[in-house]
Amino acid sequence: MISANKEYTLITGACGGLGGAFCRELSLRGESLFLTGRSEERLNALKSELPEDTLCYPCDLSDGESRRRFFEEVDRAKISFRRLVYVAGVDIQKGFERYTEEGIVLQARVNFEGAVSFTRAFLSRLDTKVRGEILYVGSVSGIYPMPYFALYSATKKALEQFSSALRVELRRRVNVTCVLPGAIPTREDIKANISTQGLWGKLAVKSPQAVAKASLKAVSRNKRKVIIGFWNKLMRAFTAMLPLSWKMKFIAKKWSKTEKDAFLQEK
Ligand SMILES: NC(=O)c1ccc[n+]([C@@H]2O[C@H](COP(=O)([O-])OP(=O)(O)OC[C@H]3O[C@@H](n4cnc5c(N)ncnc54)[C@H](OP(=O)(O)O)[C@@H]3O)[C@@H](O)[C@H]2O)c1
Numbered sequence: 273m274i275s276a277n278k279e280y281t282l283i284t285g286a287c288g289g290l291g292g293a294f295c296r297e298l299s300l301r302g303e304s305l306f307l308t309g310r311s312e313e314r315l316n317a318l319k320s321e322l323p324e325d326t327l328c329y330p331c332d333l334s335d336g337e338s339r340r341r342f343f344e345e346v347d348r349a350k351i352s353f354r355r356l357v358y359v360a361g362v363d364i365q366k367g368f369e370r371y372t373e374e375g376i377v378l379q380a381r382v383n384f385e386g387a388v389s390f391t392r393a394f395l396s397r398l399d400t401k402v403r404g405e406i407l408y409v410g411s412v413s414g415i416y417p418m419p420y421f422a423l424y425s426a427t428k429k430a431l432e433q434f435s436s437a438l439r440v441e442l443r444r445r446v447n448v449t450c451v452l453p454g455a456i457p458t459r460e461d462i463k464a465n466i467s468t469q470g471l472w473g474k475l476a477v478k479s480p481q482a483v484a485k486a487s488l489k490a491v492s493r494n495k496r497k498v499i500i501g502f503w504n505k506l507m508r509a510f511t512a513m514l515p516l517s518w519k520m521k522f523i524a525k526k527w528s529k530t531e532k533d534a535f536l537q538e539k
Pocket residue numbers: 284285286287288289290291308309310311314331332333334359360361362363382409410411412452453454455456457458459462535
């Protein structure tokens with residue numbers, strides 16, 4: 273890895289569907305990028321498509337030792353940051369009793385512990401000459417407790433609450449935003465899931481590029497939290513007055529029909 277005297281945007285989950293869209297959108301805007309993900313090979317392949325000043329280094333966000341090594345490497349290269357875009361997330365979806373211990377640990381750590389840990393490390397390497405930005409990718413699945421997606425929903429809610437509190441603590445020097453997208457057709461299993469939802473799925477869906485653009489706009493305007501997409505905003509407003517027990521019954525019926533578990537199979 274080369275050393276450089278620029279302010280970088282640090283992107284986690286860079287090799288994923290949404291992460292890639294953030295990388296392309298930010299590089300079009302002339303931002304210098306520091307990418308991370310689990311696989312060095314995939315990071316290098318992505319880096320080769322992006323401007324020459326792009327840097328990358330692997331990190332397993334579920335592993336404290338890997339996170340420590342990552343920031344050691346950042347310091348060795350004398351990098352300072354201006355923006356953190358925490359995109360990484362694990363969206364295992366199944367009845368809770370069918371979870372493995374490994375699945376619980378992975379999802380809780382990547383979706384929440386990794387975000388909190390990266391935030392602290394990022395802040396101590398933030399260029400003090402510029403106003404910083406932190407963008408967390410939450411989910412509409414964090415708005416209500418979601419049976420059959422319970423852990424994911426809880427981690428995304430925790431991330432949103434952490435983000436809201438942090439933005440008050442950091443208000444003088446950093447914009448902190450949590451965005452809540454609905455369905456994004458990134459992986460094949462997600463696309464299949466969306467197609468089982470018929471018209472509802474079609475209305476709720478937004479392309480990775482559209483989500484990246486709307487998210488970057490939200491953090492540059494220093495919004496606390498933004499639901500991405502007109503349909504998702506409408507659904508939130510429409511359901512706000514309904515009793516939570518009704519909403520959860522509806523969610524349980526809909527979500528008990530599908531399962532997702534891409535991350536453990538991949539390893
Ligand atoms: N797609 C949707 O419908 C949707 C909807 C709402 C919110 N979101 C959120 O959007 C974000 C991106 O999702 P996506 O749809 O782009 O899915 P994706 O393509 O599967 O991307 C997930 C990313 O998380 C990273 N990741 C997973 N485990 C990791 C670990 N242990 N250490 C480091 N990185 C890890 C993966 O990195 P590597 O594979 O490169 O290691 C991957 O780049 C997630 O936070 C997700 O919850 C997605």
